[in-house]
Amino acid sequence: MKTIKLGLIGLGTVGGGVVRILQEHHDDFVRDQDIDLRLVAVASRDSSEAHVLGIADIFSTDGNDIINNPEIDIVIELVGGTGAARSFVYAALEAGKSVVTANKALIAAEGHDICTLAASKGCEVAFEASVGGGIPIIGPLRHTLAGNRITSVIGILNGTTNYMLTRIDEDRLSYDAALAEAQAAGFAEFDPTADVEGADAAAKIAILGTIAYNTDIHISQVPVEGITAISPVDLDYAREMGYSIKLLGIANRTPGGIDIRVHPTMLALDHPLSSVRGVMNAIYVVGDAVGETMYYGAGAGSGPAASSVVGDLIEVARHLAYRESIAQPVWDTEALPIRSIDELITSYYLRLSVPDRPGVLATTAQVFAQHDVSIYSMVQRGVHEGCAELIYVTHAARESAIRATLAGIEKTGLLTSAPVLIRVEDAKA
Numbered sequence: 001m002k003t004i005k006l007g008l009i010g011l012g013t014v015g016g017g018v019v020r021i022l023q024e025h026h027d028d029f030v031r032d033q034d035i036d037l038r039l040v041a042v043a044s045r046d047s048s049e050a051h052v053l054g055i056a057d058i059f060s061t062d063g064n065d066i067i068n069n070p071e072i073d074i075v076i077e078l079v080g081g082t083g084a085a086r087s088f089v090y091a092a093l094e095a096g097k098s099v100v101t102a103n104k105a106l107i108a109a110e111g112h113d114i115c116t117l118a119a120s121k122g123c124e125v126a127f128e129a130s131v132g133g134g135i136p137i138i139g140p141l142r143h144t145l146a147g148n149r150i151t152s153v154i155g156i157l158n159g160t161t162n163y164m165l166t167r168i169d170e171d172r173l174s175y176d177a178a179l180a181e182a183q184a185a186g187f188a189e190f191d192p193t194a195d196v197e198g199a200d201a202a203a204k205i206a207i208l209g210t211i212a213y214n215t216d217i218h219i220s221q222v223p224v225e226g227i228t229a230i231s232p233v234d235l236d237y238a239r240e241m242g243y244s245i246k247l248l249g250i251a252n253r254t255p256g257g258i259d260i261r262v263h264p265t266m267l268a269l270d271h272p273l274s275s276v277r278g279v280m281n282a283i284y285v286v287g288d289a290v291g292e293t294m295y296y297g298a299g300a301g302s303g304p305a306a307s308s309v310v311g312d313l314i315e316v317a318r319h320l321a322y323r324e325s326i327a328q329p330v331w332d333t334e335a336l337p338i339r340s341i342d343e344l345i346t347s348y349y350l351r352l353s354v355p356d357r358p359g360v361l362a363t364t365a366q367v368f369a370q371h372d373v374s375i376y377s378m379v380q381r382g383v384h385e386g387c388a389e390l391i392y393v394t395h396a397a398r399e400s401a402i403r404a405t406l407a408g409i410e411k412t413g414l415l416t417s418a419p420v421l422i423r424v425e426d427a428k429a
């Protein structure tokens with residue numbers, strides 16, 4: 001049996017969960033994996049958690065103590081972000097140590113460079129916990145589904161926003177109350193704008209798209225819209241029409257390249273992703289051999305994320321201990337082009353607030369016609385005296401034509417508040 005020595009940087013929610021699993025299951029890993037996974041050093045800003053976990057004797061406040069410790073084979077980076085964490089990851093690899101990380105922001109921005117450096121040093125980088133918390137998805141995409149040509153990856157990748165949309169829809173909570181609950185429960189990012197404006201989901205779909213399509217996708221290449229413009233009425237209208245509204249990360253293989261984006265999406269109620277409620281995450285993957293698959297679980301939290309980290313640790317440790325070949329993530333072997341969102345063709349839901357008087361409906365309808373956008377369904381609702389909402393769902397149309405239609409409608413000067421546009425997936429139109 002071989003011993004593999006671990007150093008952990010970052011003793012927050014996930015770090016604490018990793019220590020607990022390593023303590024509780026150490027002997028199982030010896031029995032089942034033939035590996036003595038030994039945590040020899042831990043660094044974090046604050047020592048209180050180390051005392052609670054009974055590891056004060058191996059604790060330091062300086063992450064460099066882990067990097068500079070020649071004993072350590074694998075560095076577990078759970079600091080997060082692209083500041084100090086970035087330096088630790090590069091320094092660990094330069095020092096010839098493999099890295100296990102949950103750092104979506106870093107991998108979505110610099111995964112290619114990090115994996116290239118790892119390969120040049122004969123080390124490994126593993127990041128299952130960077131997407132979907134406890135859901136196994138990087139592993140399946142890299143290994144189990146390798147016999148497929150993946151054609152679609154669609155995910156509910158942010159628990160905070162899925163929780164908020166569920167609470168607003170089912171329990172009539174206000175946006176602010178729903179966000180406050182998600183923050184209190186500890187799902188939300190330190191800066192919750194990363195959740196509600198979609199950056200968290202964008203990092204995750206960039207990583208999934210990269211792995212699924214063997215193409216380096218940088219987070220900056222993902223067009224993003226968050227949920228801040230969505231109102232309870234949109235959820236109501238969607239339901240009446242047979243749809244849920246979900247914040248989705250979408251990465252499709254198309255003849256013109258990779259179609260990748262994050263935005264609120266109307267999804268048929270019978271789509272498997274529509275039934276994913278609350279803080280849960282799910283990723284729907286379609287491959288040419290396997291067909292439809294879906295991976296479901298807790299996308300955040302101590303135990304789930306730690307589960308993915310420890311899974312990676314065991315895999316990397318086995319590679320190191322038994323010289324099983326190191327399978328670097330394939331990063332850019334296909335190098336497909338990324339398609340502009342202007343070329344997207346889908347159906348759209350548009351909600352327009354307008355004055356309720358003769359000619360308004362005709363004027364807006366004319367703008368659709370001018371841009372060759374065909375309307376699938378339309379309803380008008382009186383909101384209050386003299387004011388109405390026009391709810392349009394279009395037939396499949398090009399994003400650029402919808403943008404031009406919206407601009408044309410805004411130019412009429414009829415809108416009494418900002419229009420709401422939601423893309424419709426699996427359109428019945």
Ligand code: HSE
Nearest residue numbers: 158159160188189300
């Ligand atoms: N803030 C994230 C979420 C959790 O709400 O899903 C970690 O990625």
